[in-house]
Amino acid sequence: MTNDPAPSAPGMPEVIVGLVLLAVVGIGGAFAVMRLDIDPVIRGIILTSLSGIGGMAGFAGAHLLRIRSWAAFGVRRTSGRWVRRGILLGILAFLAKGAAILAYVQVTGDE
Structure with missing residues (x-):
């Protein structure tokens, strides 16, 4: 060994x-x-x-x-700048997901 x-x-x-x-x-x-x-x-x-x-x-x-x-x-390691960008993009993705769900329900009538 x-x-x-x-x-x-x-x-x-x-x-x-x-x-x-x-x-x-x-x-x-x-x-x-x-x-x-x-x-x-x-x-x-x-x-x-x-x-x-x-x-x-x-x-x-x-x-x-x-x-x-x-x-x-x-x-x-990363900088605080990239962490802030990640948080912001995560929030934007979350909001976009909500908008996409609302659009899907309006178009299909699915619940």
Whole structure:
């Protein structure tokens, strides 16, 4: 056994661990949620959230497989200017989604 330093970039082991965790949390979580006797709206919100949670679990697993800097995964600091832009664009996207839903209901009469 050698004492080689951890690779500087993620490799196939990290990809495999990330995908497995994504599947376990996303698909396994979906099966678990579908068995619950809860309101369909709440179920939909939870299932939608599982895609993001599964992705974060996969990323965390890949990171923890061989501890390395976040920079190896392309994560780096950003400026407050970019954070403000992101927040503004998120708000605009949220408002655009609302307008699109209203337009869809007006055009189709669907509720």
